[in-house]
Amino acid sequence: MADLKEIPVLFSDKSECCGCSACMAVCPKEAISMIEDEEGFLYPVIDEDKCIGCRQCINVCAFK
Ligand code: SF4
Ligand code: SF4
Incomplete structure (x- = not known):
């Protein structure tokens, strides 16, 4: 069966992530x-x- 969940991409470049966790x-x-x-x-x-x-990680990220 196909796995439909989408793993989010938190950042495509390290400049898009400050490591705030x-x-x-x-x-x-x-x-x-x-x-x-x-x-x-x-x-x-x-x-x-x-x-x-669930994309909560994407939604919380201040860089998005
Ligand atoms: S929430 Fe913070 S640690 Fe996570 S991807 Fe965004 S900037 Fe990076
Ligand atoms: S917050 Fe949701 S989308 Fe992000 S890594 Fe955790 S389970 Fe996956």
């Missing part, structure tokens, strides 16, 4: 983790298995 805090499925990049900055990564596509 508001998206992680709002996610009802705890699907978002803050992962350190090679320079030590934290960026959110969505666990596609946990995500239900």
Whole structure:
């Protein structure tokens, strides 16, 4: 069966994310983790298995 849920894209470029972790805090499925990049900055990564596509993370993000 086709999986219809849409995993949101939190940012397409790191300049669109300040690492505030508001998206992680709002996610009802705890699907978002803050992962350190090679320079030590934290960026959110969505666990596609946990995500239900509710888009609350997108709605809370101040950069959208
Ligand atoms: S809410 Fe937006 S700016 Fe904040 S960590 Fe998530 S994607 Fe980045
Ligand atoms: S769409 Fe919903 S479930 Fe998926 S990462 Fe965002 S807040 Fe979490």
